[in-house]
Amino acid sequence: MKKFWKNSxxxxxxxxxxxxxxxxxxFIIYFIPHINPFTFNSYPSKLKPSPQHWLGTTSMGQDVLWLLIEAIHNSLLIGLIVATIGT
Structure with a gap:
């Protein structure tokens, strides 16, 4: 593995x-307590990025960062399922 990493x-x-x-x-997203990103009006709508909401909020009051992290998890799960079926 060291040789691969060194020569790559x-x-x-x-x-x-x-x-x-x-x-x-x-994979660690479900071990971190957070508000469900799909609930509406959890936060004020259309907030700009701030220390509390790193990517801001949507017009429906959803935190964009948590939506993005949830999408990462779903994409990895779909990729794993497709790779399993494809082999």
Whole structure:
């Protein structure tokens, strides 16, 4: 593994690191207490990015960061199912 990592392309390394970050975020999301991102009017609508809401909120009062993290988890799950069926 060390030899592969040492001899591999820089772009490959960056891609693997980014993919690993997404996978880690996708799997640890359910261990972090949070508000359901699909409930409406949880927060004031159309807030700009701030320390409380890093990506702001939607016009329906949903936190954009939590929606994005939930989408990452769903995408990883769909990819895993498709890869399992395809093999």
């Amino acid at each position: 392309n820089f772009r490959l390394k960056i891609g693997l690191i980014i993919t690993a970050i997404f996978v880690i975020i996708g």
